[in-house]
Amino acid sequence: MVQAMIARGVDTEPEIGEVVLPEPGAEDVRVSVRAAGVCHSDLSMIDGVLSPSFPLVLGHEASGVVAEVGDEVTRVAVGDHVVLNWTPPCRACWFCQQQEPWLCTATEGITSVPRGALPDGTPSHVTLGVGALAEEVVVGENAVIPIPAELPLAESALVGCAVVTGVGAVRNNARVRPGESVVVIGIGGVGLSAIAGARLCGAGPIIAVDVSEAKRDLAMAAGATEFLVAEQGTAKAVRGLTEGRGADVALECVGRSQAIRTAWQCSRRGARIVVLGVGSKDDHVSFSGLELYHFARSISASVYGSADPDTDVPKLATAVRDGELDLNTLVTHRIGLADVPAAFERMRQGEGGRSLVLFG
Structure with missing residues (x-):
């Protein structure tokens, strides 16, 4: 079981709870989350702007270290540093074939997907297929993008959503x-x-x-x-x-x-x-x-910035490495998981920049 920030319904206060993650399948990756940004899309899940299923593990903008890979995974290996991609394209639909992967029909309109369960067996769901406000996640290998190990791992979480957008x-x-x-x-x-x-x-x-x-x-x-x-x-x-x-x-x-x-x-x-x-x-x-x-x-x-994350995230990582892009200027609060509700309240009040949840 892992600790995660869980929302029970619309207009409810999210709280820390435990989630039982599924074992990675042949094409899945288990990632130890090191940092996750608190994004306005997460707030929209609990404010009623979007319509996910509950109970819901919040979060989708994150970075981490690969902890386990399925037998058929070739993109990453255990120990790799990665950014999570909450809208991984299928590469096969009409939009992907037209070089518009941000409009991929495989992720169109999806706010949450079922994954894992609460300790009592209740099926749980994860925000935008990720559920990154958690100690660990299990995602398909197309939802992880390797980044150079020399990059600041915590701040790199922002590249997965705010920066690429x-x-x-x-x-x-x-x-x-x-x-x-x-x-x-x-x-x-x-x-x-x-x-x-x-x-x-x-x-x-x-x-x-x-x-x-x-x-x-x-x-x-x-x-x-x-x-x-x-x-x-x-x-x-x-x-x-x-x-x-x-x-x-x-x-x-x-x-x-x-x-x-x-x-x-x-x-x-x-x-x-x-x-x-x-x-x-x-x-x-x-x-x-x-x-x-x-x-x-x-x-x-x-x-999503009309971007192809598999190509744009590495370009942004290069800009960070070369000193052209300073991710520290985007972060105003470095917090723990328990501080996420306060981060949502700052967001409602229009205060600060990104709040970054640090794990470990």
Whole structure:
């Protein structure tokens, strides 16, 4: 049995409990989790935004060390350092064949899968096929991505979700070019990663926008050149920093209609707007036909940074190794498993960056 952070239902306080993991099958890997990030998608599981099955082991953004492999596993060996991939592509469906593995039908719409059991025999489920807020996980070998042993193992957990999402949206969706102006709305873990991605691409200015002044230092450390507190005059302020036009690229990292409208209003004519935040099905955003035509802005959504983790995670690992990407700027709290509920509350209040749960 392993200790894990378990949610019993919607709007319930998650708590530490024990889970009996299945024995690894021929193509499975057992990973000793060393660190796991507390992601907003985990909060969405218990806030009713998403609809998983319960009882649910939370967590999906993690790094660890391979502890056991099945007889047919060839990707990793015992002792390898790995990042977990919560949306492993099948490589066989139509979307995978079109080089769009982030839209793979094998993982489409899946919020949880059954895996393991509680000590009394009740079947348990794991978030996004991972359940990473636990001492150990058992996953298919296509859900582990090897990383160099010299990388900081704990911080590398963030590469599996926040970083590949934020940097991926900058590179793959917005395709930011050197010298372009970028505005990032919402400075949590993904927003900080988007800022870091914009800096990697040579963007400038990079304007961070958040409702909290307390996010200023975090944003600047990640690579922002300007910081604005979100208010009625935000769009005007952004235009003032971009020669009166508005930003070339806007990245919305909140998942709320108001933030999407802010991204729209902060952008120039012809701008690229990318929505990274996972919103509620009841929170609608609207645009008039005239403004869509007149401003000629494009809006797209970025699922997992429109990335292929098997190729993008190693590239990000190289950027970390070479000192181009500092993962420490994304982490504001290093905590234990028991502190996860407090991390969720900080997230609800819009406080801090990533909380990183450390094991062992």
